Amino acid sequence: MDTAISAITATDGVTLQRRAYDELRRLIMQGLIAPGQKLSIRGAAHALGVSMMPVRAALQRLESEGALVGRGGKRVMGIPDLTxxxxxxxxxxxxxxxxxxxxxxxxxxxxxxxxxxxxxxxxxxxxxxxxxxxxxxxxxxxxxxxxxxxxxxxxxxxxxxxxxxxxxxxxxxxxxxxxxxxxxxxxxxxxxxxxxxxxxxxxxxxxxxxxxxxxxxxxxxxxxxxxxxxxxxxxx
Amino acid sequence: MDTAISAITATDGVTLQRRAYDELRRLIMQGLIAPGQKLSIRGAAHALGVSMMPVRAALQRLESEGALVGRGGKRVMGIPDLTxxxxxxxxxxxxxxxxxxxxxxxxxxxxxxxxxxxxxxxxxxxxxxxxxxxxxxxxxxxxxxxxxxxxxxxxxxxxxxxxxxxxxxxxxxxxxxxxxxxxxxxxxxxxxxxxxxxxxxxxxxxxxxxxxxxxxxxxxxxxxxxxxxxxxxxxx
DNA sequence: GCTCCCTTTTTGTGATCACATCATGCGGCG
DNA sequence: CGCCGCATGATGTGATCACAAAAAGGGAGC
CATH class of the missing domain: 1.20.120.530 (GntR ligand-binding domain-like)
Structure with a gap:
């Protein structure tokens, strides 16, 4: 596995999409997701060990915050280019x-x-x-x-x-x-x-x-x- | 129907969640969603004439932007109080x-x-x-x-x-x-x-x-x- | 008349599935 | 040897369903 994404688990009252969001956010902040690396919903969901739904919500939220951007015709997400x-x-x-x-x-x-x-x-x-x-x-x-x-x-x-x-x-x-x-x-x-x-x-x-x-x-x-x-x- | 929400339809390349987001955002901006009014996923989805999925994404995005807030133990959403x-x-x-x-x-x-x-x-x-x-x-x-x-x-x-x-x-x-x-x-x-x-x-x-x-x-x-x-x- | 508890309903979350769209790769044809 | 076309796979979107938790409603007891 050539990604830094590690599995998350459901804990008490914290929703899975919140944990997925926090985890992906941390990876982005720390530069562990390289610019140019492609992030697909299914791929990230598999890496995190959950279904598509929570990952989809997390990725969409990160996109709305400008932390990720739809790449290649909105088909896949990735780190936005920083000019x-x-x-x-x-x-x-x-x-x-x-x-x-x-x-x-x-x-x-x-x-x-x-x-x-x-x-x-x-x-x-x-x-x-x-x-x-x-x-x-x-x-x-x-x-x-x-x-x-x-x-x-x-x-x-x-x-x-x-x-x-x-x-x-x-x-x-x-x-x-x-x-x-x-x-x-x-x-x-x-x-x-x-x-x-x-x-x-x-x-x-x-x-x-x-x-x-x-x-x-x-x-x-x-x-x-x-x-x-x-x-x-x-x-x- | 005591809400200003009107149905949306799927058009060409625009996704339903984008249309739902735009519509709800417009209603909030124009003050057509009263502070204190409760917004549920199912309720808004029915009013917009679509399923829960696009509305859920739209509401979550609006929440992440601070335009809406989870009310009553995160059970329902509403306009955030403005002190x-x-x-x-x-x-x-x-x-x-x-x-x-x-x-x-x-x-x-x-x-x-x-x-x-x-x-x-x-x-x-x-x-x-x-x-x-x-x-x-x-x-x-x-x-x-x-x-x-x-x-x-x-x-x-x-x-x-x-x-x-x-x-x-x-x-x-x-x-x-x-x-x-x-x-x-x-x-x-x-x-x-x-x-x-x-x-x-x-x-x-x-x-x-x-x-x-x-x-x-x-x-x-x-x-x-x-x-x-x-x-x-x-x-x- | 008020309060407490139990049942019913509502709600968000998450999973699975169906579908249209786009990328990709492979094979045939020029 | 190169290029085009089709088939296969991958991907995002949206719908439906299952489930647990929380809210609401009603009835019984004091």
Whole structure:
């Protein structure tokens, strides 16, 4: 089996389509579904060990969120292509939304939440120095999420998550090298400092700076002509 | 039949679930599904004249977008309650997103697009003076949409639509009176002027002003204690 | 008259099946 | 040797059915 999809089981009150959605979402976020890989309802259903129905609902929901797109005449689904222009758009939106979230969070964050965010930043620092990309990505997400959740705006956090899932498959694939990871850390510590100072303006500026610098690396990778071997991999 | 849902038919290449989704979305947007009204899969399927399957997919998608919410222990769906706080959150997000869209649009809008936006503003002006709320709402949406589409950011436009559908049922229900409609017009004309001048900063400010003033009316209505007769209406 | 419990109905979830459509591969013909 | 056509398989869509859980309705007991 050349897919990362593993079987799910029915548990207590959680519906199968919810478990299928969560599992597929996690795989996409972590870049375990390669761009170009084809996902069919029957194939994913077989890999997950359930019937077509819950998988169909999960895939349709992921499609409505932009995490997947109908490919080859809507016949099969796959990771949407991310052009440099599309990413520039997402980046511009992120600056607005995550800037807003950070600004609001700075105004009402508790000491405990600042401590949690700081801990995530320490994790990022360690992962960057160790060159552990997967850990860096996970810690980076936890870091940002811990800030945004502190603003008490659930709709906003959900929208931000919807943006991250679109770039997730690509940041996981084309990750910058160790030096770039280390260079990204000062901006993150600036954000922590802004939170500690309860400075909303500085927090927004720090987020914008972080998005801008990390985005530059990804845009460069996206504009680089793709490798030859594409359209590989099959679900089942 | 005490519901506004009317039957849909299969046409050429459009899937039934797409037609069901579009129809239900339109009804929600226009406030034709009252808050508190219960929507069941079987009931809506019967009203639409199709089986449960396409309706189920449509309702699940609308739920994932926040346009509907599982009510009464996820047993039945309905319009989500809109608290004043929830609306304040949406309003804050709208200021960022629609401000961004207007700012970008002002920088690259064509003369033809400005003319179309102006025409929608004229429609709004006429509807406001005539006290035609339904026409005002429709023209207002066309006005804003024509601006946002000019910025060439499809993801951003989709996100803005996702915000409008959440407040749609309530703006259609608790609409301000004629005087408030007329008072809202100068801000809209300011936006048109900003577009003509290709002034991005002014366009963003105009949008923020419009959202702020129109939002004040709705917040006042939301904070007013609800009428007694709630939880009425049935689909089917 | 009110409350509690049991029966009936309604509802969402998931599985299986039927069907039209599209891709694919194989064989024959030029 | 290359190209076209047909047949076979794969796929998404939609319908129907089975099942468990939750809601609703009614009747008996206090």
């Amino acid at each position: 440099a222009d599309a990413y520039r758009e997402i980046r511009a939106i992120r600056v607005e939304l995550e800037g807003l979230a950070a600004e609001r969070a700075a105004g009402q964050v508790t000491d405990a939440q600042v401590a949690a965010t700081t801990a995530h930043c320490v994790r990022m620092q360690a992962a960057a120095e160790a060159g552990d990309r997967a850990e860096y990505i996970a810690a980076n997400w936890d870091f940002h999420l811990s800030i945004y959740q502190a603003c008490g705006m659930p709709t906003l956090v959900a929208m931000i998550e919807g943006l991250w899932i679109r770039v997730g498959p690509y940041v996981a694939t084309m990750m910058p090298d160790r030096d770039a990871l280390i260079r990204s850390m000062p901006a993150h510590w600036d954000i922590v400092a802004a939170l500690k100072a309860r400075d909303g303006r500085a927090a927004r500026a720090g987020i914008a700076s972080d998005i801008g610098t990390s985005g530059a690396t990804l845009i460069a990778a996206l504009e680089r002509p793709r490798a030859a071997g594409k359209r590989r991999g099959q679900a089942k | 004043a706080d929830a609306y304040r959150e949406i309003r804050a997000i709208r200021v960022e997103l629609e401000g961004l869209a207007a700012e970008r649009a002002a920088g690259q809008v064509t003369d033809a697009q400005v003319a179309a936006t102006t025409a929608h503003c004229v429609r709004m002006q006429a509807a406001a003076e005539a006290g035609d709320r339904a026409e005002y709402i429709a023209a207002n949406w066309d006005f804003h949409l024509s601006i946002y589409q000019a910025c060439g950011m499809p993801t951003l436009v989709a996100m803005i639509e996702g915000l409008w559908i959440r407040v749609g049922p309530y703006v259609a229900t608790m609409m301000p009176d004629r005087d408030a409609l007329i008072r809202s017009m100068p801000a809209h004309w300011d936006i048109v002027a900003a577009l003509k001048a290709r002034d991005g900063r002014a366009a963003r400010a105009g949008i923020a002003s419009d959202i702020g003033t129109s939002g004040a009316t709705l917040i006042a209505a939301l904070e007013r204690p609800r009428a007694a007769g709630k939880r009425r209406g049935q689909a089917k």
